[in-house]
Amino acid sequence: MSVLPFTHLHLHTEYSLLDGANKLSNLVTQVKKLGMTSVAMTDHGNMFGAIDFYKLMKDAGIKPIIGIEGYIHNGENIDDKSTKQRFHICLFAKNQKGYENLMYLSSKAFIDGFYYFPRINKKELREHSEGLICSSACLQGEINWHLNTANERNIKNGALGYEGAKAAALEYKEIFGDDFYLELMRHGIGDQLFIDDQILKLSKELDIKIIATNDTHYTFPNDAQYHEAFMCIGMNKLYDDPNRMRHSVHEFYLKSPDQMARLFADIPEALENTQEIVDKCNLELKLGDPVPPNFKFTKEYAKNEGLDIDNEDDAPLGDDATKEQKRAWKSAADKNDADYFVYRCELGLEQRLKHVPQEKHQQYRDRLNFEMDVINSMKFPGYMLIVWDFVKVAKEMGIAVGPGRGSAAGSLVAYSLEITDIDPMKYDLLFERFLNPERVSMPDIDMDFMQARRGEVIDYVVKKYGRNQVAQIITFGSLLAKGVIRDVARVLDMPLSQADKMAKLVPDELGITLNGKTKNGDFIPGAFQKEPKLQEFIESDANAARVWEFAKKLEGLKRNSGIHAAGVVISNEELWKKTPIYKPSGEETFVTQYSLNYLEDVDLIKFDFLGLKTLDVIDNAIKLIKLRYNKEIKWHEIDENDPKVYDVIRSGNTVGMFQIESSGMQDLNKRLKPDSFEDLIAVLALYRPGPMESGMLESFIERKHGREKIEYTFDTMQPILENTYGVIVYQEQVMQIVQTVGGFSLGYSDIIRRAMGKKKDMSTYNDEFAKGAQKQGFDYNEASKLFDLIEKFAGYGFNKSHSAAYAMVTFQTAWLKTYYPNEFMAALLTSDKDNTDKVVRYIDETKRMGIELSPPDICDSQLEFSAITKDGKEIVLFGLGAIKGVGQSAVLSILETRKEGGDFTSIEDFVNRIEPSKVNKRVIESIIKAGGFDRFGFSRKALLDQVEKIVDTAKDASMARKNAVGSLFSDDSEITTVELKLINSQEYELKEILEFEKETLGFYVSGHPLDEYREKIEELEYTLSSEIESVKDGSYAIFIGKVEEITKKTSKKGNQFGIVNIMDFHGNIEVMLFSDKLEELNQMNLNEPIAFKTKITHTDMFTRISVSKIMTLKDAKKETKKTKKEVREIPLEPINLSIKLDTDMKVIEDLYRIVRQNPGNRELKITIISKLQNVIIDSAIRVDSKILTALDGNEFVDILAS
Incomplete structure (x- = not known):
């Protein structure tokens, strides 16, 4: 007998956070394996995973049905908080209208209906039921709740039995007609068995069809215990706690059509009806091809600007607007944007040209026209105007704005609009690095604002475009290797010390998995394969083995939601027509339910609002200068090649200067001796392991000082490379060489440059380049060799636009320190007043x-630090x-x-x-x-x-x-x-x-308790408490200070030990001494400084200080000669990535592959979002700078700083 087709219509994916354990990657595989051709998602109260689910299923040839298991109450108003009532209800999108209504209802549930859970009411449901199918859900559904009078709590809370259920069912039928179904579940739960016959009775009496469903929370039968542990993580309960909430049965897995057929053999129509719903649901989403929003004109704005525009902000985009009306509005809006964009650009350029020699004006105008044509052809003028507007308003509000960031600094349009403040023509920056006319991609302008007032700029955007049109972007934290061990260990009641030990045994590698994974047929080893001590720990400890087993199963599941560090989206219409909205509990912020990876799919483009603390320092210093001298600082009037500024930089006294204050940078500036802004741009680009390891940096220094000959393969390369003494430092130089020698456009040159970083089709490009060069009159073989050379250095090349923009910030801090040192240091101290280590350094x-x-x-002090004479x-x-x-x-x-x-x-x-x-x-x-x-x-x-x-x-x-x-x-x-x-x-x-x-x-100001010993201490080679992190792992360091406190303790084994607090010139450190060393210390004169010889060990969680010797200052003098101070080899300019943890494992795997292909000595820092906070992970991973090129254009990974 053939099995009836079946579709799971009640299913919770991993986006039912800390409840749904159906990983989408496993789900799609198992659905296909079990022979099902369609499947629905009904996550608890949200649509977080709708696009992820839709795309994955579509790609696999499975029909996706987008749904939600929402919460509903019977209050008159959606925001009624007089009751905690939250009946479950399943809703499915039949078509586009249903999908839009689903997004609307999900949004309203968070925005207006949230009370413990995101809730809607019947009124909202009735008004937005078109295109939706509804089913009665589980035991927590309103109909089943009334029927389940076996549950005393239901009766106590007003359950009315069969008649109450009947009334509710009639109400849903009145709203949805034949699109309302009664769900029947057979998990073997007593309460379900109690109401089974009553549901069938209701079905017959009211002529409402029944569907067979399984409340699917995990994929495989043996996942039940792991799912219980997963819920314990969310509830903060112990797995073995007999009093915790737990499932009485283990039937919530993805059952096969055959299993469901056997369960419902007595009512086969219940199975057939699932297919009826599948047949009704024919949602086809048009994904991709996003269009930026339009700049918002108002009648008042147009009047003030003297504009004659075709429409204002009263766009006919409501539900009652026809397609023709919407199309006409959009056409008019695009025309307004294009016209006003050209007007603002041309007006802005004329202001900029006041500071440009007359003979160059036409070059600027030609470049502007070219850029405007490209931007208009790509339909991006609205995007540019939106950025122009919020940057302009920020400046008007007195909010410091950075001179630029990233490739946008290469745009003359951005410079003319005063989005950026670095002249791209002056520094040979390329527009094609920002927007390539031969490679369609969305514009991406990251804006830096002073940290303290960044939120005000976002508030302005919300006010201008409307609260329902602006939102920040959701992210998701996942249970990754180390984290999942800690979470599982907690719920399985493993001692904290053991859990910590186990987690630390997982290697510090990006994308590391616990037990390895297979990709493209190749097995990539995980922590278990790479760390023998981890294997030994698991195999020798039954508790550890249990934690390991659970952790492997839960690894990768989504744990929590957060907010993207900088991203904001803006829409012409209410956002819930493109993405459902999420509103974090207790927050006023609107957040997209779809994560960054899927926003362009639904026609939304990200705008980045970043906070840069250095801008707060500059702003504060300028205000102090104004307060003290009544002088305005106008950066465009200041010579960025001022010799006095470069004298200070060359001296190495760069503490507090943006990006060049580290000891490594101080040393580089002493050796390189920059004497121009072009040199400063190069310094920021070159101080990276790639250029340092490849010899580029040394060649640059030697050539700059005439100790190494400057040579060019072809004379035409001299104008491109002369500012960098013949060394290929920038990506833009690669593009220019390919253009000049190969005869390609800059757009195509950028495509070749990107391919170089990814090692794609190099032989083809080499031949194409050499042939192109031959047509230009160059030798084919020489050109081919040149291409190989370019390819070698392309991976190390840095984005000059970004380097130039940030060099301007560096110059501004250097100028302030040179000419207004008091105000600059006061501003620095104010900026980092809560960072003890930095304040001590700045003091x-x-x-x-x-x-x-x-x-x-x-009388003299202000609120913050200030400068006086x-x-x-x-x-x-x-x-x-x-x-x-x-x-x-x-x-x-x-x-x-x-x-x-x-x-x-x-x-x-x-x-x-x-x-x-x-x-x-x-x-x-x-x-x-x-x-x-x-x-x-x-x-x-x-x-x-x-x-x-x-x-x-x-x-x-x-x-x-x-x-x-x-x-x-x-x-x-x-x-x-x-x-x-x-x-x-x-x-x-x-x-x-x-x-x-x-x-x-918090600091000693009038002096220091150790001042009377300072002269003796300074004779010794020692390490300050603030320098611990810079000490090389495994090396020895001598700390000198006064013992402030000794706390004596006893270990579990009865051994005495002490925690000793030592105060030195920069702060305090704590060391642990066992009884013998503690006794030795007690014999010494604690009123005088003591020297401690220690061994330093750095782990992923902390730094361990092991004391090997305790000495007086006199004895320390001999010991310091024997103890060489070894500096930890950490480049002070790390690569900072923002990883979007809301994506699937494929993205993590791709990133892991890129990291493995680019090993090096440069520190990798990763920013994640957890519990609505930005968390920076300082990893032990070291990568090569070429990783930046490999990640260039990766939409899932943001390069925050490099």
């Missing part, structure tokens, strides 16, 4: 520069806001009082003017300890001894002012002033003053 640099660092002053001394002053225990409201109150009445003349004047409800006892005590009142001549001890008197006087003065309000004497200072008489006393010892400063400011 040292401030002092090295001969600038005095002073504690806060009640006092008694002929240059001073950087702590801000009042830096004092711990003094809140911002208190500081602002003090500053406002000072602004209104001038500086405080005495303590008495201070207490008579401040508001004691804001400036209370705790605030005053903290200011005293920090030295804020030192100017008034009283010792800090005297003020602290009499603080009660000071506070009481402030209260009395406040009361006197209030009592005088409205009286004849309100302006009489004699009436409203309360006298304060204080007795001075001898000051605390310096040690106590320093401790007060450390307590209130």
Whole structure:
């Protein structure tokens, strides 16, 4: 007997976060294997995976049915929070209209209906039911809930039995007609057995068809236990906890048509009806070919600009608009964009040409016309105008904007629109590197804004284009190798130390899997194959073996959602017509339910809003300069080849300068001796392992200083390479050589350059290039050799547009440090005030520069660090806001009082003017300890001894002012002033003053407890606490400091040990000493500095410091001569990638392949999103710079910095 066809219509994929364990890759394989030709997805309350699911199934020849298992309540309003009611309901899209309604309902559930869960109500369902099929869902569905009176909780909460179910069923039938179905599930659950016959009765009585479903949460029968553990991760419960929520049966897997046929042998029509739904669902999505949104014109905007436009913002894009109306609106909008785009570009260029020699003006205009033609032909003027607008507004709001980033800096259009501030003509930057007319791709302009105010720019975009038209982008965190071990170990109750040990045994490799994987027929080893100690650990420990087994099964499943670090999408119409919207609980932010990988599929393009802290530093320094000197800094008027600036850079004193402050960069600048902006661009491009390992960097230095001959294969290459002394440093140079010698267009040259990085069709391109060169009059063989040379260096070539844009930021920081060092250092300290290591470093640099660092002053200090001249001394002053225990409201109150009445003349004047409800006892005590009142001549001890008197006087003065309000004497200072008489006393010892400063400011300012030993300590070769991470793994380091605290402990085995806190010039470190070393330490004079010889071991989680020797300073002098300080070989300019964890494993596998093909010495950093926070993973992986070329154009991986 033939088995009836069957389709699973109730199925939860991995996008039912921490519940659905159906990995899409496994699901598609198993569906095909079981002979099914269609399948539905009904994830809990969301459509996160709809496009991923649709594309995978389509590619496999399986009919995808997009659905959702939503939550519904019976309240009149969707946002009714009077009940937690959330009945389950399954909805399926029959067609495009149904799909749009599904997206709308899912969006509304998050935006307006969220109450513990994303909910809709019957009113919304009724109004948006067109094109949808509905089924009654599981035991939590409204009909089944009423029927299940065997469950006492249901009765308690109002379940009405058969009649209640009948009323609900009639209501759904009234909404959906014949597109409403009753689900029948047979998992063997008692409650399901109880209502089985009643569902059949309802079906017959109300003429509603039944469908057979299986509540599928995982793919294979033996996945049940792993799925339970998966849920425990989400519930934060132990797997073996007898009281946790658990399934009573294990039937929630992907059953075969044969199994379902046997389960429903008594009602075969239930199986047939699943196919009826399949036949009704014929959704065909048009994916890809995205079109950027249009710039939004308003009547007021058009009037102000003097524009005659064809339409304003009242676009007829509502549901009642016809296709013709929408088409007409779009046509008019495109025309508006094109016309206004040309107008703004030409206007902007004329402003820029004021700073360009007259004889070059026509070249600029020709280049602009070429770029505008390309952008218009690609339909991107709206995109450019949108970016122009929010950049312009950001600048008008006083928000610092970066001069450019990435390949957009090569566009004269972007420069004319003031999107970028680097002249591409001046620095030979190429438009084709940004938009290639011969290679269709979306524009990608990443904009840097000052970190502190980036959110304001996004807020403006939301306000301009509408809340429903703008959203940030969702990401998904997955259970990857190390993380899944830790999660599983937690729910299986493995001791934390064991779990930590097991996770650390997984090699630090990008894309590493636990047990290897097969790709294209080749097996790629995983952690188990690569790390013998991991094998040994698993095989020798039963608990570890259990964790390992569960972890392997759950690896790769999606764990949580987050928000993309920078991406925002903008739409002409409500976003839910393209992507459903997600709204994180407790947030006001709208987020796309579809992740970045699928946004272009649904006609959405990403705009990037990035925060760059250096812009905050520059902005703050400029404000301090304005405050102190009333001088405006105009960067376009400043010579970027200023010799004084390059003198400072060449000296290596580059602490605080953007991208060149590391010790490696300091050394490079001393050797290379840059003396121009072109050199500075090259410095940023060359300080990477690729150029360093290949000899490019050394050749550049030697040629620059005339110690190595500069040669060109062909003379025509000289104009291209002369700024880099004949060395191919940039990708743009590769393109120009291919163009000039091979006779190709720049667009095609870029295609060849990209192919070089990926080693594709090189012999074909080589021959094509050599033949093209021959036509230009060059020798074929020489050209072929040149191509091989270009190919070799193309992988190391850097994007000059990006390097030039960031070199401008570097130059600005260098210029500020050169001409306004006080303000620059104050701005730096403010920017990193919460980073102790950096602040200590900047304090040292401030002092090295001969600038005095002073504690806060009640009259001179601002909120943050500031710069002043006092008694002929240059001073950087702590801000009042830096004092711990003094809140911002208190500081602002003090500053406002000072602004209104001038500086405080005495303590008495201070207490008579401040508001004691804001400036209370705790605030005053903290200011005293920090030295804020030192100017008034009283010792800090005297003020602290009499603080009660000071506070009481402030209260009395406040009361006197209030009592005088409205009286004849309100302006009489004699009436409203309360006298304060204080007795001075001898000051605390310096040690106590320093401790007060450390307590209130976090740092020693007036001195350091080790100052009396500084001269002796500086004679020794030692390592500071702030330098631990730079010490080479496995090498020895000597730390010198005072023992501040010893905490004695006892191990589980009864052994004594101690945790010793050591304070040095840069901070504190902790070391662990066992009993013998602890006893040795106790015999020493702890009032003096102690030297500790240690071995440093770096792991993926922490740095281990093992003490091998404890010495006095005298003994340390001999030991330091024997102990060579070894620096950890970490390039200080890592490659930073943003990995979109919301993608499938194929993308991770591709990235892993690229990483394996590009081993090197450059650190790889990965930014992921977890629990709505950006998390930077500092990996132990080292790659070659050629990986940048290999990743160029990869839509799933963002290169954040390199």
